[in-house]
Amino acid sequence: MASVTYEHVTKRFGDVVAVNDLNIEIADKEFLVFVGPSGCGKTTSLRLLAGLEEVTEGNIYIGDRLVNDVAPKDRDIAMVFQSYALYPHMSVYDNMAFGLKLRKTPKAEIERRVREAAAMLGIENLLDRKPKQLSGGQRQRVALGRAIVREPAVFLMDEPLSNLDAKLRVQTRAELSKLHQRLETTFIYVTHDQMEAMTMGTRIAVLRDGILQQVDTPQNLYQRPDNVFVAGFIGSPAMNFFDATLVGTHDEMYIDGGTFRVKVPPERAKVLAPHLGKEVIFGIRPEDIHDPQYSPPGITAAPVEARVDVTELMGNEVFLYLVTGNKTFIARVDPRTSAKVGNDVTVHFNMDNIHVFDRQTERAIR
């Protein structure tokens, strides 16, 4: 069990900067998720910690120990790879025992740990099989088992669920969370799937182009994104953005989106006051746009006119693709809505949950 610290870590491949001045402190027993689009440096960050890549600048600590020049095997870590990387010519048992054998662990101890991990993962009956005789889900478990038996201080996982089908992915997601609670070890997890990040992480680090955008709890990341990128990346369907201008007075402030104008609640207006008259990016999540008939009580609703372009019934909700001017945005409304394709409708924006970003810096105005 150990904490992990990235201190001004930079990694360059030739001229390409894969990770740029990364600073994160990961507490002991935390489940930290690196998330971001492909090429954002999340996997590289993990590989730097594993010792599979060398740090160009900066320091990485596991616990209090500087590990920049420590070999991967001596870092007290275990890693689960995206492709699982099981040794194809060894049985499941040998795959799991390999690391322990190399560490000269007594045979009885190896046997005990492998059996225990196998029982935990429900793969006791597969121990004699070869990897190619296993399904994707089973292979994934073996890869996890191989990490568990090592009893490392830190677990590293590089998109371990991306090769599973959707249903199995959801199931395994929950199991991984349970595993984390049970093992009480630091988990560092890489994914491009924001849903995985949201459901599993105690904290999430959002990366883009090698630069850390925001590290926070899933809830804070969702409710208080620091910039446009984080706001758009976290949440599905993504947040709607409109180019807008703040107009009116300090007491009566409006967001003018060109084809619509919505009133800003007074307490938000106070915060936004210095930006009055300036161009901003106005963001609102699909679930904060309601069919007026089913608007929840107590919200500060602002009506907006739009035409319905497409409707998608999800069962428990309906996605409305709405058009105002030449801008399409998505609303996630009650399934009882009477909106039909081609209709001109009025929807309610919940102004209590709006997001406003500076157009130049794309940073949240708070």
Next chain:
Amino acid sequence: MSLQTARSMPVARSRKRISRAARLTSSGLAYAVLIALSFLAIAPIVWMLMSSLKGYSEFKLNPWLWPREWQWGNYTRVWKNADFGLYFTNSLIMVTGSVSLMVIVGSMAGYALARYQFKGRESLLYYFIAGQIVPGQVVLVPLFILIRFLGMLNTRHGLMLVYLAAAMPFVVFMMQGFFRSIPKELEEAARIDGASELRIFWQIMLPLVRPGIGTLAIFQGMWIWNEFLFALLFANKPELRTLPIGIFSVIGQYFTDYPVYFAGLSVATLPVVVLYVLSSKYLVRGGLAGAVKG
């Protein structure tokens, strides 16, 4: 819609018939070509076997017909008179020794070229590839002088070294291809598990390229089994003679007992044919394993 379907049906059917006829013709043609080719490949072997069972005069009178009297004695004669047992053993030693050397040196060199970043790696690889372009006969004279200088002329290890050098470009090139096709994550997983470089090579990588090594070993083994020129030049003492040289010694200056000669050839060919038939499935797989990547 339904009208359209009805009208287009006969057209579709006739098109189907045409394509079926075309398919039959093309597959018939393919069979004809394949049968002709296999005849070309099998005929000389059948002729060799046939001739090996004839008496000398019968062979001279009707070389193309089936033997009238089966002369199994040719086989006992070739085994006894031409010291075939010795040639056989020599060939076996040469093949096992050379192939083992090739596998050991080739796999290590191939692994280094495939996986390690070092200065001059690319040039070294091109150097090996260039080696494949130079025909062995061109370097025969300098090679002879070199081996004589090293005091290895007419020794087994001298000849093995020559075989090793001749095969190295191809073997190294193939081996690095095999290693390249193995996902890097396996190596990384082993490294995190705590394996040393040597252990990764022996315990993880080498077992995974086993099909490739098998293919290489069979091909190179067959080549050495049949090799004539190097064996004649570098190991031409009676006690070192391999099969091709031994069989050749049956041919006299004024008289050659062809049926006996063919019996010798049949005995020498047999192991290769058996090996090839037994391993053909494996060979295709191994050949492909290297071909897809690298």
